[in-house]
Amino acid sequence: MGEARSEVEEKRGKLEAPLKEGWRKLPHALLIFEPATSLYYYTGDWRTFKPVRDRSKCIACLLCWVYCPEGCIYIASDGGIDVDLNYCKGCGICAKECPLGAITMVEEEK
Amino acid sequence: MGKRIAVEDSHAAALAAKMANVDVIAAYPITPQTHIVEELSRMVSDGEFDAEYINVESEHSAISACIGASAVGARCFTATAGQGLALMHEILFIAAGNRFPIVMAVANRCLSPNINIWGDQSDVMSSRDCGWIQIFAENAQEIFDLLLSAFKISEDDRVLLPVAVNFDGFYATHVVERMDLPEEEEVRRFLPPHRTAKYKLDPDRPLTFGAIGFPTIQFELRRQWEEALCNSKQVIKEVWQEFGRVFGRHYDVLEPYRMEDAEIAFILMGGSCGTCRVAVDRLRERGFKAGMIKLRLFRPFPKEEILEATSKLKTLITVDKHICLGGLGGPLFNDLRALFYGFQRQINVAGFIAGVGGRDVRVKDFEQMFEKVVKGEVSPEKHIFIVRGES
Numbered sequence: 102m103g104e105a106r107s108e109v110e111e112k113r114g115k116l117e118a119p120l121k122e123g124w125r126k127l128p129h130a131l132l133i134f135e136p137a138t139s140l141y142y143y144t145g146d147w148r149t150f151k152p153v154r155d156r157s158k159c160i161a162c163l164l165c166w167v168y169c170p171e172g173c174i175y176i177a178s179d180g181g182i183d184v185d186l187n188y189c190k191g192c193g194i195c196a197k198e199c200p201l202g203a204i205t206m207v208e209e210e211k
Numbered sequence: 212m213g214k215r216i217a218v219e220d221s222h223a224a225a226l227a228a229k230m231a232n233v234d235v236i237a238a239y240p241i242t243p244q245t246h247i248v249e250e251l252s253r254m255v256s257d258g259e260f261d262a263e264y265i266n267v268e269s270e271h272s273a274i275s276a277c278i279g280a281s282a283v284g285a286r287c288f289t290a291t292a293g294q295g296l297a298l299m300h301e302i303l304f305i306a307a308g309n310r311f312p313i314v315m316a317v318a319n320r321c322l323s324p325n326i327n328i329w330g331d332q333s334d335v336m337s338s339r340d341c342g343w344i345q346i347f348a349e350n351a352q353e354i355f356d357l358l359l360s361a362f363k364i365s366e367d368d369r370v371l372l373p374v375a376v377n378f379d380g381f382y383a384t385h386v387v388e389r390m391d392l393p394e395e396e397e398v399r400r401f402l403p404p405h406r407t408a409k410y411k412l413d414p415d416r417p418l419t420f421g422a423i424g425f426p427t428i429q430f431e432l433r434r435q436w437e438e439a440l441c442n443s444k445q446v447i448k449e450v451w452q453e454f455g456r457v458f459g460r461h462y463d464v465l466e467p468y469r470m471e472d473a474e475i476a477f478i479l480m481g482g483s484c485g486t487c488r489v490a491v492d493r494l495r496e497r498g499f500k501a502g503m504i505k506l507r508l509f510r511p512f513p514k515e516e517i518l519e520a521t522s523k524l525k526t527l528i529t530v531d532k533h534i535c536l537g538g539l540g541g542p543l544f545n546d547l548r549a550l551f552y553g554f555q556r557q558i559n560v561a562g563f564i565a566g567v568g569g570r571d572v573r574v575k576d577f578e579q580m581f582e583k584v585v586k587g588e589v590s591p592e593k594h595i596f597i598v599r600g601e602s
């Protein structure tokens with residue numbers, strides 16, 4: 102999923118460059134003229150617990166996909182779900198909402 | 212040439228929105244709302260002009276709907292008063308900080324408690340720091356003219372800020388006055404019939420308004436907003452000069468009255484200026500060198516113009532219709548004290564609070580304020596309340 106971290110960081114650097122030159126050079130009202138720049142911000146870095154799916158329990162109902170506030174759950178090649186950990190904040194909503202208890206939140210070691 | 216009409220002040224505001232050919236009006240019709248939106252909804256439903264009238268579920272939604280409409284390039288208008296303005300509070304910042312040109316008429320009314328919908332300035336002063344351009348009108352003609360020019364100011368690419376035109380709840384909104392209504396083509400010469408939005412939501416050219424502002428950038432964004440608001444003064448003056456050329460009625464950020472040789476002068480905003488002029492005339496007849504400054508532009512605060520207008524004064528009497536509760540008196544008093552202190556000007560500022568909750572401010576009240584100053588009964592550390600009982 103997505104681009105390499107270095108590529109994303111480069112794009113983010115380019116987007117943020119004008120912000121470093123003081124308030125007079127700031128774009129008007131900090132409008133963003135490029136779409137989907139939130140992809141440059143790895144909200145996954147905020148995470149403490151990550152969701153882990155038990156493939157044997159998952160029936161691919163996609164309720165977790167509906168509820169994920171980050172939109173980082175996607176449909177995996179086996180028809181079930183997978184999580185883009187670059188953006189998963191670890192909020193645990195998917196685990197709470199899964200009717201089959203197929204998702205467990207597991208503490209990550211960094 | 213236009214025509215001379217008799218009009219309720221609320222309807223003068225509605226006429227201004229109509230003649231500005233607004234695309235969207237979003238408003239909530241319950242008390243303390245005035246006849247402004249009632250008249251506009253009638254005009255739209257009678258087909259007098261083509262606008263989208265959105266009857267929203269609260270003032271919070273009214274201003275939010277205006278933001279949405281403004282974001283896609285529409286010219287929009289709303290009106291509110293008192294509690295309604297308070298309910299908008301959160302969104303007022305967003306409208307201004309994201310630089311949406313929106314024009315709003317505010318009939319200034321007292322905030323509860325107790326239940327009181329009469330005129331004072333507690334509503335507008337409680338939203339003083341929301342980053343809007345704040346203009347005060349005295350009568351029907353000014354309400355119409357200043358609202359019309361507000362669209363031009365607000366939509367100017369150098370400004371792109373919302374403008375609130377304030378006037379007295381009840382004293383202005385519910386009276387009928389004489390007014391010159393211009394011709395449609397005169398208005399068009401001054402204000403183009405549609406907005407050309409420099410920044411707007413367009414699927415072909417993606418754009419994000421109001422994304423996250425991390426602590427690393429939010430301060431700079433505020434600084435830019437403050438600069439834009441302060442710089443808008445020049446554009447406001449230009450637009451009013453152009454207004455004068457087209458319509459023959461001239462406006463400036465403040466209006467001096469009998470100030471040439473005045474030693475003691477009042478400064479205030481809104482409808483009470485008319486009463487104060489009569490008081491100044493009477494004081495002059497009694498031999499006092501009295502004057503008055505009507506402040507038309509409150510935000511951005513016209514510092515230089517006030518300093519110039521007061522350069523020969525001994526004492527300036529501020530008349531506020533709001534108490535900065537627990538603070539140092541009224542908002543005008545605070546601003547002027549700070550202004551003169553900052554510029555090391557030796558001028559007394561005597562702070563009076565009057566007309567709270569719709570209490571009449573009579574000619575004799577102004578005379579009494581003046582007399583207190585003359586008799587030296589006003590100490591610099593105390594503001595005076597024009598209330599029953601001890602001040």
Ligand code: SF4
Nearest residue numbers: 159160162163165199
């Ligand atoms: S909610 Fe549970 S069962 Fe449904 S798709 Fe997600 S993980 Fe699978």
Ligand code: SF4
Nearest residue numbers: 169189190192193195
């Ligand atoms: S933990 Fe939260 S952010 Fe992560 S996938 Fe589940 S719902 Fe989405």
